[in-house]
Amino acid sequence: MIMTSVIDALARHIDRARVVADGPELDAAAAVWNGAVSHRPALVVRCETTAEVRHAIRVARESGLPLSVRSGGHDWAGRAIRAGGLVIDLTRMRHVTVSGNVATVAGGATSADVAEAADRQGLAVATGTVGTVGMLGLSLGGGYGPYNGCFGLAADNLLAAEVVLADGRVVQADTELLWALRGGGGNFGVVTSADVALHPLAEVLAGSFIYPWEQAEQVLRGYGELLEGAPDALTSTIAVVAGPEGPTVVVSPTWSGPPPTEPLSSTGSPRSAHL
Ligand SMILES: Cc1cc2nc3c(=O)[nH]c(=O)nc-3n(C[C@H](O)[C@H](O)[C@H](O)COP(=O)(O)OP(=O)(O)OC[C@H]3O[C@@H](n4cnc5c(N)ncnc54)[C@H](O)[C@@H]3O)c2cc1C
Structure with missing residues (x-):
């Protein structure tokens, strides 16, 4: 009953078809990147304008419903979806x-x-x-x-x-x-x-180097030394990744701008290298 009055209040300024309150459509509207997130909101409001967002906030406040905001839906904990609450869905506002x-x-x-x-x-x-x-x-x-x-x-x-x-x-x-x-x-x-x-940004050089676990210490030390003096053009991540033959060390550098003419560093022998 309360929900009917909330939907009626929302529909005063938002197309009722964009207020999703039950059934499989609500499950679909509440689905986020992390499929393990199972909490469900009371309703999802697919806003298209700032005025609609404003109205949805006002209705949530007046009806005492907790509120959350959904954009790309990639928060690991599913914080875009508030259990039992009103979700302001911005996915139609992508201009x-x-x-x-x-x-x-x-x-x-x-x-x-x-x-x-x-x-x-x-x-x-x-x-x-x-x-x-x-x-x-x-x-x-x-x-x-x-x-x-x-x-x-x-x-x-x-x-x-x-x-x-x-x-x-x-x-x-x-x-x-x-x-x-x-x-x-x-x-x-x-x-x-x-x-x-x-x-x-005219040029970008990017890739990844995969090293066997036996070289981890050498590669991690070399990586640390490289980053200490690295120019701003270089951004890099390093990760230990589980593989079929055990853990590997994966270095993924991106160089922004004209590539350097001299090697910046050399360490280990990668199992595979892609640039
Ligand atoms: C596969 C994957 C790859 C990722 N890669 C990276 C990466 O390379 N670098 C990095 O830094 N992070 C990365 N992340 C983390 C990601 O940036 C954060 O989880 C981010 O908050 C997701 O934003 P979203 O809009 O997609 O998610 P949502 O779940 O929709 O939103 C995340 C949070 O931000 C709030 N929010 C979103 N939009 C707005 C808005 N317009 N106004 C107010 N609040 C808003 C939501 O309410 C929620 O609390 C990654 C996540 C995943 C799942």
Whole structure:
């Protein structure tokens, strides 16, 4: 009964067909990247505009429903879905426009949406490594990726944000709120749109080197020495990965810009090397 009145209240400003409250459609709307997340919300509201986000927040507050925000749905713990709550689903808000070296990104745009829009202008953006991750979900939490060395974290590239606050006000983030958004996660309001810095980048060299476990100490030491003096153009990750023949060490470097003419470092003998 309560839910009927909540749906009626939402439907005053949001198409009722975009309010999902039961059945298999709710299961589908609540599904996130981590299939082990099993908690279910009371309803999912597929918002298309800032005004609709604002209305959904107001209805949740007035009806006492807990609230969560869903963008790319890649949070491992499924925090985009609030058990028994109202989910503001931003996945229909994926618009990206580019003007000069700035992309204006709607709240539900994926990293790939932004990277592709930037690429069409010959520009690059600091994202993570997976295109389906939400651009703002990534940026609000920090956002490490292959361009960190030269462009910083995704959060460092967040220039401005339109935010709907818990009291329903729509604000352009001031200096203090923007500081909090850059790494503070989705705790300060719903970011419906943000400006993200783009960068010219003509060349990228990337790859991976897989070393057998017997060389782990040598490779880890060599990697540490390399990174101590590494130029900003080099961003690299290192991981110990389980394989059929036991653990391996995988080094994945990205070089942004014209490749170096001299070798930077040499260590071990990789089992496989791809550039
Ligand atoms: C396969 C995979 C690969 C990944 N790779 C990387 C990587 O390379 N680098 C990296 O740094 N991280 C990576 N991550 C982690 C990922 O960046 C975070 O989990 C991120 O928060 C996911 O954002 P999302 O929008 O996709 O997820 P969601 O689950 O939709 O959102 C994550 C959190 O952010 C909040 N949120 C999202 N959008 C908004 C918004 N517009 N306004 C307010 N709050 C919002 C949500 O409420 C939720 O609490 C990866 C995760 C996965 C599953």
